[in-house]
Amino acid sequence: MKITSAKFVGGVTGTSDLLSNGTPQVAFIGRSNVGKSSVINALTGVKDLARTSSFPGRTQQINIFLINDALYLLDLPGYGYAKMSHVERERLQKLIFWYLFQSPYTPKAVVLIIDAKVGPTEDDLETIKSLEEHGKRIIVAANKIDKIKEAVYEARLAELQAQIGKHIIIPCSAEKKIGIQELIDAVLK
Numbered sequence: 001m002k003i004t005s006a007k008f009v010g011g012v013t014g015t016s017d018l019l020s021n022g023t024p025q026v027a028f029i030g031r032s033n034v035g036k037s038s039v040i041n042a043l044t045g046v047k048d049l050a051r052t053s054s055f056p057g058r059t060q061q062i063n064i065f066l067i068n069d070a071l072y073l074l075d076l077p078g079y080g081y082a083k084m085s086h087v088e089r090e091r092l093q094k095l096i097f098w099y100l101f102q103s104p105y106t107p108k109a110v111v112l113i114i115d116a117k118v119g120p121t122e123d124d125l126e127t128i129k130s131l132e133e134h135g136k137r138i139i140v141a142a143n144k145i146d147k148i149k150e151a152v153y154e155a156r157l158a159e160l161q162a163q164i165g166k167h168i169i170i171p172c173s174a175e176k177k178i179g180i181q182e183l184i185d186a187v188l189k
Helices: 036-043 085-104 123-135 150-164 180-188
Strands: 006-012 025-030 062-067 073-075 110-115 138-143 170-171
Touching: 006 123, 025 036, 025 085, 036 062, 036 073, 036 110, 036 138, 036 180, 085 123, 110 123, 110 180, 123 138, 138 150, 138 180, 170 180
Parallel strands: 025 073, 025 110, 110 138, 138 170
Antiparallel strands: 006 062, 062 073
16 A cells, blocks of 8 residues: 555644544554654655654644545654653553543554664553553654664564564654554554
Protein backbone atom coordinates (compact mmCIF):
# COMPACT_ATOMS: atom_id res chain seq x y z
CA MET A 1 0.00 0.00 0.00
CA LYS A 2 1.00 3.59 -0.42
CA ILE A 3 0.39 6.91 1.30
CA THR A 4 -0.77 9.34 -1.36
CA SER A 5 -1.99 12.23 0.79
CA ALA A 6 -1.34 13.52 4.29
CA LYS A 7 -2.46 16.66 6.08
CA PHE A 8 -2.61 18.01 9.61
CA VAL A 9 -6.25 18.32 10.67
CA GLY A 10 -5.93 19.40 14.30
CA GLY A 11 -4.62 18.93 17.77
CA VAL A 12 -6.70 17.75 20.70
CA THR A 13 -6.31 17.42 24.46
CA GLY A 14 -9.56 15.57 25.14
CA THR A 15 -12.73 14.33 23.48
CA SER A 16 -13.22 15.71 20.01
CA ASP A 17 -15.55 15.43 17.04
CA LEU A 18 -12.43 14.72 14.97
CA LEU A 19 -11.77 11.55 16.95
CA SER A 20 -15.45 10.58 17.09
CA ASN A 21 -16.22 10.72 13.35
CA GLY A 22 -15.50 7.02 12.68
CA THR A 23 -12.15 7.51 10.94
CA PRO A 24 -9.80 4.65 11.96
CA GLN A 25 -6.89 5.77 14.13
CA VAL A 26 -3.29 4.62 14.54
CA ALA A 27 -1.51 6.08 17.56
CA PHE A 28 2.25 6.75 17.62
CA ILE A 29 3.82 6.75 21.06
CA GLY A 30 7.27 6.58 22.61
CA ARG A 31 9.59 8.39 24.93
CA SER A 32 10.49 12.02 24.33
CA ASN A 33 12.89 12.60 21.43
CA VAL A 34 12.80 9.01 20.12
CA GLY A 35 11.66 10.27 16.70
CA LYS A 36 7.86 9.90 16.61
CA SER A 37 7.31 13.02 14.52
CA SER A 38 10.28 12.19 12.26
CA VAL A 39 8.87 8.71 11.62
CA ILE A 40 5.46 10.18 10.74
CA ASN A 41 7.15 12.60 8.33
CA ALA A 42 9.12 9.74 6.74
CA LEU A 43 5.96 7.60 6.40
CA THR A 44 4.00 10.37 4.72
CA GLY A 45 6.85 11.75 2.64
CA VAL A 46 5.99 15.25 3.89
CA LYS A 47 9.10 16.78 5.48
CA ASP A 48 7.50 19.14 8.03
CA LEU A 49 4.07 17.60 8.44
CA ALA A 50 4.72 16.70 12.08
CA ARG A 51 6.84 19.32 13.81
CA THR A 52 10.17 17.99 15.01
CA SER A 53 12.56 19.41 17.56
CA SER A 54 15.70 18.52 19.43
CA PHE A 55 13.85 19.89 22.47
CA PRO A 56 12.30 16.98 24.43
CA GLY A 57 8.57 17.45 25.01
CA ARG A 58 7.81 19.45 21.87
CA THR A 59 4.49 17.67 21.24
CA GLN A 60 2.02 18.98 23.83
CA GLN A 61 -1.25 17.60 22.46
CA ILE A 62 -2.48 14.73 20.32
CA ASN A 63 -1.73 15.87 16.77
CA ILE A 64 -4.01 14.34 14.15
CA PHE A 65 -2.95 13.72 10.55
CA LEU A 66 -5.42 12.55 7.88
CA ILE A 67 -3.84 9.93 5.62
CA ASN A 68 -5.31 9.06 2.18
CA ASP A 69 -8.57 10.72 3.33
CA ALA A 70 -9.27 7.48 5.21
CA LEU A 71 -7.06 7.08 8.30
CA TYR A 72 -5.78 9.20 11.16
CA LEU A 73 -2.20 8.97 12.37
CA LEU A 74 -2.04 10.35 15.90
CA ASP A 75 1.22 11.81 17.19
CA LEU A 76 0.97 11.56 20.97
CA PRO A 77 3.25 13.48 23.33
CA GLY A 78 6.40 11.68 24.41
CA TYR A 79 6.72 10.14 27.83
CA GLY A 80 9.69 10.16 30.16
CA TYR A 81 12.17 13.01 30.25
CA ALA A 82 11.16 16.39 28.88
CA LYS A 83 12.39 19.93 29.56
CA MET A 84 9.27 21.16 31.31
CA SER A 85 7.81 21.46 34.77
CA HIS A 86 6.72 18.40 36.71
CA VAL A 87 3.12 19.64 36.46
CA GLU A 88 3.31 19.90 32.64
CA ARG A 89 4.98 16.48 32.36
CA GLU A 90 2.24 14.97 34.52
CA ARG A 91 -0.45 16.63 32.38
CA LEU A 92 1.02 15.04 29.24
CA GLN A 93 1.27 11.61 30.91
CA LYS A 94 -2.42 11.88 31.87
CA LEU A 95 -3.32 12.81 28.28
CA ILE A 96 -1.47 9.77 26.92
CA PHE A 97 -3.04 7.46 29.52
CA TRP A 98 -6.49 8.92 28.91
CA TYR A 99 -6.35 8.44 25.14
CA LEU A 100 -4.95 4.90 25.24
CA PHE A 101 -6.85 3.46 28.21
CA GLN A 102 -9.82 5.61 29.27
CA SER A 103 -11.14 7.43 26.21
CA PRO A 104 -13.99 6.10 24.07
CA TYR A 105 -11.55 5.78 21.15
CA THR A 106 -9.96 2.51 20.07
CA PRO A 107 -6.97 2.84 17.77
CA LYS A 108 -6.65 0.03 15.23
CA ALA A 109 -2.96 -0.14 16.21
CA VAL A 110 -0.48 1.52 18.52
CA VAL A 111 2.98 2.08 17.05
CA LEU A 112 5.54 2.21 19.85
CA ILE A 113 8.73 3.84 18.65
CA ILE A 114 11.93 2.85 20.43
CA ASP A 115 15.55 3.76 19.83
CA ALA A 116 17.17 0.70 18.23
CA LYS A 117 20.54 1.47 19.80
CA VAL A 118 19.23 2.23 23.33
CA GLY A 119 16.58 -0.50 23.23
CA PRO A 120 13.32 -0.43 25.17
CA THR A 121 13.51 1.61 28.35
CA GLU A 122 11.70 0.68 31.55
CA ASP A 123 8.97 3.16 30.52
CA ASP A 124 8.70 1.44 27.11
CA LEU A 125 8.34 -2.00 28.71
CA GLU A 126 5.70 -0.69 31.14
CA THR A 127 3.84 0.86 28.20
CA ILE A 128 3.90 -2.45 26.31
CA LYS A 129 2.56 -4.27 29.38
CA SER A 130 -0.28 -1.76 29.79
CA LEU A 131 -1.13 -1.94 26.09
CA GLU A 132 -1.18 -5.75 26.28
CA GLU A 133 -3.44 -5.66 29.35
CA HIS A 134 -5.87 -3.47 27.41
CA GLY A 135 -5.80 -5.69 24.31
CA LYS A 136 -4.19 -3.16 21.98
CA ARG A 137 -2.53 -4.23 18.72
CA ILE A 138 1.11 -3.21 19.11
CA ILE A 139 3.67 -2.54 16.38
CA VAL A 140 7.19 -1.69 17.56
CA ALA A 141 9.26 0.54 15.29
CA ALA A 142 12.96 0.31 16.17
CA ASN A 143 14.01 3.74 14.88
CA LYS A 144 17.60 4.85 14.26
CA ILE A 145 18.52 1.35 13.05
CA ASP A 146 21.12 3.00 10.82
CA LYS A 147 23.14 3.69 13.99
CA ILE A 148 23.65 -0.07 14.55
CA LYS A 149 26.91 -1.47 13.17
CA GLU A 150 26.43 -4.10 10.46
CA ALA A 151 28.53 -6.65 12.40
CA VAL A 152 26.06 -6.67 15.31
CA TYR A 153 22.84 -5.89 13.40
CA GLU A 154 21.27 -9.39 13.51
CA ALA A 155 22.28 -9.94 17.13
CA ARG A 156 20.82 -6.54 18.10
CA LEU A 157 17.51 -7.34 16.38
CA ALA A 158 17.35 -10.70 18.20
CA GLU A 159 18.07 -8.94 21.49
CA LEU A 160 15.33 -6.36 20.84
CA GLN A 161 12.86 -9.13 19.95
CA ALA A 162 13.69 -10.97 23.20
CA GLN A 163 13.05 -7.77 25.18
CA ILE A 164 9.83 -6.87 23.33
CA GLY A 165 8.30 -10.33 23.19
CA LYS A 166 5.79 -11.50 20.62
CA HIS A 167 5.12 -8.14 18.98
CA ILE A 168 6.17 -7.21 15.46
CA ILE A 169 9.40 -5.20 15.39
CA ILE A 170 10.09 -3.18 12.28
CA PRO A 171 13.68 -1.91 12.08
CA CYS A 172 13.62 1.56 10.55
CA SER A 173 15.38 4.86 10.18
CA ALA A 174 13.35 8.02 9.66
CA GLU A 175 16.55 9.80 8.65
CA LYS A 176 17.77 7.25 6.08
CA LYS A 177 14.26 6.05 5.04
CA ILE A 178 15.08 2.44 5.97
CA GLY A 179 12.10 0.17 6.71
CA ILE A 180 9.59 2.90 5.97
CA GLN A 181 7.57 0.88 3.42
CA GLU A 182 7.40 -2.08 5.84
CA LEU A 183 6.08 0.25 8.53
CA ILE A 184 3.55 1.78 6.11
CA ASP A 185 2.34 -1.74 5.21
CA ALA A 186 1.94 -2.64 8.89
CA VAL A 187 0.13 0.60 9.71
CA LEU A 188 -2.23 0.49 6.72
CA LYS A 189 -3.00 -3.23 7.17
